[in-house]
Amino acid sequence: MKRLIVFTLMLFVWPALAAAEALPLARLKLPPGFEIELFARVPNARQMALGNNTLFVGSMRAGKVYAIPLKGARKPVVIADGLNMPVGVAFRDGDLYVSAVSRILRLRDIEAHLSKPPRPEVVSSAYPADTHHGWKFIAFGPDGKLYVPVGAPCNICEPDPDRYANITRLDVASGKIEVVARGVRNTVGFDWQPQSGELWFTDNGRDWLGDDSPDCEINIVNAPGEHFGFPYCHAGSIFDPEFGEGKSCADYSAPAAKLGAHVAPLGLRFYTGTRFPAEFR
Template sequence: MKRLIVSLAMALAWLAQASAAALSVPALPLSSLKLPPGFRIELFASVPNARQMALGKNTLFAGSMRAGKVYAIPLQAPHTPVVIAADLEMPVGVAFRDGDLYVSAVNRILRLRNIEARLKNPPRPEIVSSAYPDDTHHGWKFIAFGPDGKLYVPVGAPCNICAPDPDKYAVITRLDVSSGTIEVVARGVRNSVGFDWQPQSGELWFTDNGRDWLGDDAPPDELNRLSRPGQHFGYPYCHGGSFTDPEFGQARRCDEFELPVQNLGAHVASLGMRFYRGKQFPGRYRDAVFIAEHGSWNRSRKNGYRVSVVRLQGSRAVSYEPFVSGWQQGESAWGRPADVLVMPDGSLLVSDDQAGAIYRVSYRGNR
């Protein structure tokens, strides 16, 4: 009996080690990453295929795309992730509100109630809405609650370039999670996978991915600002505020649409973005926009694979430059930033779905 107990204990210990190993990643070449003077980057947690992040009270949540899982990561070390939902379709988006976690899964918005109290025994996800299109082309969704208490949910175009139903596709919507009512707030948005609200104005700002197959250097990705509901941002007729689409541009002129605040790099695949509301970084970064640029997939020479920063004066962009780079080495890349998130202490988290990692960027230099 004693041998059986010892064997059982050894087996349980082996299973625990195997589980931890399954959630780990090989040593990452963090020394290859370049940051401005005074900043440092470190591994916060190893999370397979980490995409959008959301903060609870004591927990960081992360969605995934290929893994089909949602993870909970304790904010206290050792930051070991726990799977709280699995076998979902592209559960990229996560949003936390009033103790509940909301998850996007293509056509469905799901809710895990009172999740932080049930991390060891997660509840079955309940459906909040299944009214969204089930197309998987640009069907993954970044989600977030706005200042109005509504859940903002984008719906990308189900194609590279086409003119789909303007009430269903290429839009950003807001969902009343109590009633299930859906309202379109922005149109002509090809594929937004990141947005946030400007601290001063409360306006919605979002990244948008430009179309493919018009060459290496066109059209640009965009950083946009929604100043009133219903504005149109050009897709499929116009890109980057001035680039007329060769297939659809004859139907409408570029001057009919909202101009981007900032054109980003062509094909950089701009995803998660956040305003910097923290106080740890130097003052020049206060209220700037940090953007995860996932990286090009069909450009002849790779582009993106970095975190960039757009500095503002009011609602006007005054600079756009790399903040963290080095995931791309020559024409190969060992990581792909997918989202950014400002922590309560002012540090910045960066998720990387290729390396299976979440990094923390902090500032230790002179102010």
């Protein structure tokens, strides 16, 4: 069997790990047929997006966006700085899009200007400025729209449903925003099923209902504006003690999969390649 090398960008969470000369990669248990190695060191790394010849990386508290050439020394270059939690990055038609809490930014023709990056231009400033669940994973959908989630500004509350706890899609040409899914507490990862085109997304469940409840979720959007329960019903069957009175879980879309309580899923991706072992295709 051919062995697949999975290049992994290490997300430095603990200062001690960031300062270490050697990362404990040998302690990671991988299925047969996989290998792992360090690709690059990027402080405070979050979402990644592939350009034509470059890996782009967002960050959180660092406030920076990085570019890593895929050829050569793989030395990260800062292409934007001083931003408000620029977690999300998405590449399309030569331009890089960045989420920065209330704003979606664009760096035009970025791969031709890595040594002298353009000033980020504002595509939209219409999103809420709340930082609680305010960082945003972003991605372009098959429809060419940029999908932008807006988390609930709390652990549990009943926010404006047109502003919070939803997934939106943004027309980057006109700036028009449409709500695609509601009742979503905080998604930090989504993708489209290659055959059906359905949008699948993770959702992080609320806290303070116990160690084992409620489950974090994987959900599927079957129709625009579909409601997935937050803050009234959790994991398809658990009424919220504060906001669930008078509600029926049957009125909301149940999760496609329950992942366990407090697992905080931070990504979802459909694999369409051919290099993974057969059981993972």
